Amino acid sequence: MINLPKPSIAVHKFTSCDGCQLAFLNMGEAFLQLAEQVNILHFAETGKVDTYAKVDIAFVEGSVSTPSEIERIQKIRKNSEYVITMGACATSGGIQALRNGAENSADWVAAIYASPEHIQSLAASDAIAKHVKVDLELWGCPVSSRQIIQAIRDKLSGVRPAVNADSVCMECKRKGNVCVLVSQGKPCMGPVTRTGCGALCPSFGRDCYACYGPSEQVNAASLSRRFEGLGLLPDQVAHRFQFIHSAADAFKLTEKK
Incomplete structure (x- = not known):
């Protein structure tokens, strides 16, 4: 041997x-x-x-x-x-x-x-x-x-590492969570955030804070408009995107002009 x-x-x-x-x-x-x-x-x-x-x-x-x-x-x-x-x-x-x-x-x-x-x-x-x-x-x-x-x-x-860039929304669907963005009007970052936490916050009725960074497909401009529709001011919307991963390119679309 x-x-x-x-x-x-x-x-x-x-x-x-x-x-x-x-x-x-x-x-x-x-x-x-x-x-x-x-x-x-x-x-x-x-x-x-x-x-x-x-x-x-x-x-x-x-x-x-x-x-x-x-x-x-x-x-x-x-x-x-x-x-x-x-x-x-x-x-x-x-x-x-x-x-x-x-x-x-x-x-x-x-x-x-x-x-x-x-x-x-x-x-x-x-x-x-x-x-x-x-x-x-x-x-x-x-x-x-x-x-x-x-x-x-x-x-x-010797295998290629598995990279999961699904959004938190996908994880919520797999777990059967009720969407906090739709049902409670909370500014959840789940649609643009990659899973990895097991949708921890939404599982307890809280909105996602984007701890795991941008998901594979990010439409930050669209989600920003949705947050504004919930009553958030532009600075508050920007804060949601820039809280943890402020330098991530996919989250820079909401920077205040």
Whole structure:
């Protein structure tokens, strides 16, 4: 019997809240099983630190928001066979990308920090794919453990990763949920948001907040007009689209002129 070397992985953090990294730790026993199947060479939250280790799979959480992060992601890409971004920050810039539309982002920094001259930030918060090649994107805020397990399983099995870009509406239909947009007049983002959460909010009678980003087919202009018909003002409509994935191209149609 031939013992092949275990695949190696790394989990990197950029500008983010750490929520997507917790999707690993929240696996519980499944994470212990994963640790037996692969060599985890870098994952600071577990005590493994080797930032530029050469690995088979690199998971990246967070957006590129500082000059040093540009250099770091380029080195990580060079040392990784396969790069997977996970979460809203890594895939579209995240909530911090709200500053991208500011006329002068330096004013924001000055309003928050007592010594803004010590803050080294880029004018924009960008998705990882804006700077290096990304092999697979896992959308969500945060991603789920199920997404990560499936991505690793597909890669180790040598199969093409399954990408589900169906809208939350499709998930609601599969679960038999009553549409909150139609029945309750709530400004639900489900028609333009990809599923992945299992239609969590609509299942409890709440409107979708677009945590999982744009779905495969997005008609943002049409949904914007529907929201206005519900009584939302233009700024309120824009807020619905720009809340989590403000830098996603498919959601930029509602930007205030």
